[in-house]
Amino acid sequence: MDQYKEIAPRLIGLRESIGWTVKEMADLLGVSEQTVVGYESATNEIPVGYLLDVSRLCRVDLTTLISGREPHLKSHALVRKGEGFAVDRRKDYDYKSLGYKFAGRQMEPFLISVPPKDGETMTETSHRGQEFIYMLEGRLELRLAGEPLILEAGDSVYFDSETPHAMRGLDNRDAKFIDVIL
Known part of the structure; x- marks a missing residue:
C-alpha cells in the first residue's frame, strides 16, 4: 500500500x-x-x-x-533483462513496466507474473482500451466475462479491456507473460 x-x-x-x-x-x-x-x-x-x-x-x-519521474528517451528505450520498472499496482501480481523510459508512449508494455490461486479468489477488473497478452511461461487462466480461457507458453490473446477480466496461474506455479495495454 x-x-x-x-x-x-x-x-x-x-x-x-x-x-x-x-x-x-x-x-x-x-x-x-x-x-x-x-x-x-x-x-x-x-x-x-x-x-x-x-x-x-x-x-x-x-x-x-x-x-513521479519523467521519462526522457524519445528515439528508443532499451530495458535489459531484470530492469523493468516495478509497478506495485496489485498485491497479487508482479508488474514490471517495459516502456517506462520512453516519453510519449502510445502503448504500455508490461512483464507480468501471476501466481497460482484458488479460482474463487480471482478478482475481476475492467478498464478502457485493449490488451494483448503473449504467454512466456507456465499456464494462465484468463476469465473474460466469466468465461475461462487457458493459455500456455506461445499462446496469445487480444481483447477489449472493458470486458471484465481476471487471471490466475495454474498447476501451482506462476504464469509469466507480456501484456501490452493500448
Missing part, C-alpha cells in the same frame, strides 16, 4: 492543477465519486487501468503518474 500513498497525492495534484472537482473527474472517467476518493486517499488499491485512463485524460505520462 506504500506505493498507493505515493501515487494518491499525484492524482489529487493533477486533478486540482487542471481545476476539476472530484465529481468532474469521476464523470470524465466514467467512475463513481467514491472510486476517485478511494484512490486519491490511498484507501483502495489503484488498478493500472484507472491510472492509464487518468494519464490519457490528463495527458500525463503513466511513468510520471506512478513514479
Whole structure:
C-alpha cells in the first residue's frame, strides 16, 4: 500500500492543477465519486487501468503518474533483462513496466507474473482500451466475462479491456507473460 500513498497525492495534484472537482473527474472517467476518493486517499488499491485512463485524460505520462519521474528517451528505450520498472499496482501480481523510459508512449508494455490461486479468489477488473497478452511461461487462466480461457507458453490473446477480466496461474506455479495495454 506504500506505493498507493505515493501515487494518491499525484492524482489529487493533477486533478486540482487542471481545476476539476472530484465529481468532474469521476464523470470524465466514467467512475463513481467514491472510486476517485478511494484512490486519491490511498484507501483502495489503484488498478493500472484507472491510472492509464487518468494519464490519457490528463495527458500525463503513466511513468510520471506512478513514479513521479519523467521519462526522457524519445528515439528508443532499451530495458535489459531484470530492469523493468516495478509497478506495485496489485498485491497479487508482479508488474514490471517495459516502456517506462520512453516519453510519449502510445502503448504500455508490461512483464507480468501471476501466481497460482484458488479460482474463487480471482478478482475481476475492467478498464478502457485493449490488451494483448503473449504467454512466456507456465499456464494462465484468463476469465473474460466469466468465461475461462487457458493459455500456455506461445499462446496469445487480444481483447477489449472493458470486458471484465481476471487471471490466475495454474498447476501451482506462476504464469509469466507480456501484456501490452493500448
